[in-house]
Amino acid sequence: MIAGIDYGLGNLFSLISSLKALGAEAVVTSDAQEISRAERLILPGVGAFGDAMARLHSIGLDNLLQEQAASGKPLMGICLGMQILFEEGYEYGHHQGLGLIPGQVASLEADLRQSGYALKIPHMGWNALTIHQKDCPLMKNSHDGDFVYFVHSFYARDCDEYVVASAEYGLAVPAVVNNGNVYGCQFHPEKSGKVGLTILKAFIELEA
Amino acid sequence: MITKRIIPCLDIRDGQVVKGVKFKDVKNVEDPVAMARFYNESGADELVFYDITATVEKRPLFTDVLKRVAAEIFIPLTVGGSINSLDDFDRVLKAGADKVSVNSGAIKNPRLISAAAEKYGDQCVVLSMDAARVDGAFHVFAKGGREDTGMDAVEWAVRGEKLGAGELVINSIDADGVRGGFDLPMLAAIAERVDIPIVASGGAGKKEDFLELFALPGIDAGLAASIFHFRQVDIKELKAYLSRNGVQMRL
Numbered sequence: 001m002i003a004g005i006d007y008g009l010g011n012l013f014s015l016i017s018s019l020k021a022l023g024a025e026a027v028v029t030s031d032a033q034e035i036s037r038a039e040r041l042i043l044p045g046v047g048a049f050g051d052a053m054a055r056l057h058s059i060g061l062d063n064l065l066q067e068q069a070a071s072g073k074p075l076m077g078i079c080l081g082m083q084i085l086f087e088e089g090y091e092y093g094h095h096q097g098l099g100l101i102p103g104q105v106a107s108l109e110a111d112l113r114q115s116g117y118a119l120k121i122p123h124m125g126w127n128a129l130t131i132h133q134k135d136c137p138l139m140k141n142s143h144d145g146d147f148v149y150f151v152h153s154f155y156a157r158d159c160d161e162y163v164v165a166s167a168e169y170g171l172a173v174p175a176v177v178n179n180g181n182v183y184g185c186q187f188h189p190e191k192s193g194k195v196g197l198t199i200l201k202a203f204i205e206l207e208a
Numbered sequence: 209m210i211t212k213r214i215i216p217c218l219d220i221r222d223g224q225v226v227k228g229v230k231f232k233d234v235k236n237v238e239d240p241v242a243m244a245r246f247y248n249e250s251g252a253d254e255l256v257f258y259d260i261t262a263t264v265e266k267r268p269l270f271t272d273v274l275k276r277v278a279a280e281i282f283i284p285l286t287v288g289g290s291i292n293s294l295d296d297f298d299r300v301l302k303a304g305a306d307k308v309s310v311n312s313g314a315i316k317n318p319r320l321i322s323a324a325a326e327k328y329g330d331q332c333v334v335l336s337m338d339a340a341r342v343d344g345a346f347h348v349f350a351k352g353g354r355e356d357t358g359m360d361a362v363e364w365a366v367r368g369e370k371l372g373a374g375e376l377v378i379n380s381i382d383a384d385g386v387r388g389g390f391d392l393p394m395l396a397a398i399a400e401r402v403d404i405p406i407v408a409s410g411g412a413g414k415k416e417d418f419l420e421l422f423a424l425p426g427i428d429a430g431l432a433a434s435i436f437h438f439r440q441v442d443i444k445e446l447k448a449y450l451s452r453n454g455v456q457m458r459l
Binding site for chain 1: 209210211213248253275278279280282283284301302303304306328329330331374375403404405428458
């Protein structure tokens with residue numbers, strides 16, 4: 001069973017529907033026992049880094065997720081859920097993340113500007129993946145040039161060795177990240193058509 | 209880099225897809241879920257659903273359609289029609305919408321845009337407007353294009369962006385249903401003044417119209433209904449054609 005972590009941020013309707021379409025058993029939950037029982041965890045999220053961490057903390061899920069990740073259970077963060085897997089975030093102040101992947105989350109707009117790019121923020125729409133770690137099990141059926149759907153204004157940086165795939169938007173924006181049993185997608189696999197379903201399927205098929 | 213987007217639009221009345229010519233004479237096309245499935249298969253980058261149901265009693269039919277589509281179509285869905293409050297946002301977001309488009313509701317109460325942007329994020333709020341030429345200017349029309357508000361369309365777009373809209377849908381009433389091409393002068397006038405993505409709507413008749421559209425700076429997407437519904441333009445062919453001509457597309 002897959003548990004989609006419900007902490008009041010983001011809509012899990014499409015995520016759960018896509019998992020079900022792939023034949024997986026999936027529930028939306030914030031219950032510690034149910035999360036502990038699940039074989040795999042997905043941490044979604046739409047909103048701001050600090051708010052997300054505060055919400056997880058207020059229901060005691062930050063520690064639980066850290067324990068679950070340490071136990072070797074496959075965990076995948078999506079969008080903001082990916083960002084809070086990192087050590088720290090700089091969205092409306094400085095916040096500690098779950099610290100499951102080394103690196104930080106910073107403003108894409110500020111870094112684009114500093115690099116001389118005048119691109120629209122949020123980075124929103126379909127963009128192509130460049131896969132750097134082709135042996136990553138999450139990418140087993142994905143290809144360079146596959147298009148996925150992004151909507152975000154902050155991005156992960158200083159995490160080069162954990163970047164499985166990136167998308168070019170002025171900078172090489174980390175799109176898929178991985179550290180051991182912890183995975184993250186900056187884009188929305190549940191909104192990325194067949195390509196996205198392929199990635200979710202690979203997650204379902206990871207050895208638990 | 210981000211691709212340009214091709215977006216079929218489904219007008220839903222009482223749970224069924226309809227399409228009007230110049231907003232009148234609506235006729236039934238097909239089942240919305242079947243059509244969504246067809247568009248998903250044929251490479252649509254996003255789907256837009258407008259609820260044009262007239263009565264409150266029949267409105268739940270739309271939410272039901274949305275849920276059924278969202279349960280099996282995994283590309284971004286934008287929903288509009290009768291969005292007047294945060295409760296309306298909530299209702300369609302919970303039924304599977306990713307973005308919510310406001311039109312008359314925002315004209316009546318512009319703060320709906322800022323309130324929704326604060327609660328759900330800019331990326332979730334789409335300001336959609338119906339505009340037409342009146343005395344040498346572009347005016348915003350309310351109530352499905354029937355009522356001239358006297359508001360200037362360019363100024364309304366600028367204000368919408370300031371209030372927190374993350375995207376604009378510009379539908380030209382003059383061009384709608386005529387299939388003579390997008391309303392490039394209107395789109396250019398608005399694109400010059402805003403930075404958020406613009407979705408052009410109204411007037412698409414053939415694939416060349418889209419090539420002309422994407423030559424215009426600041427236009428991110430082309431939206432159409434009847435030419436896709438009646439299979440006059442095939443989305444896969446259209447995207448291949450645009451790609452061959454240098455437009456970035458998801459193929």
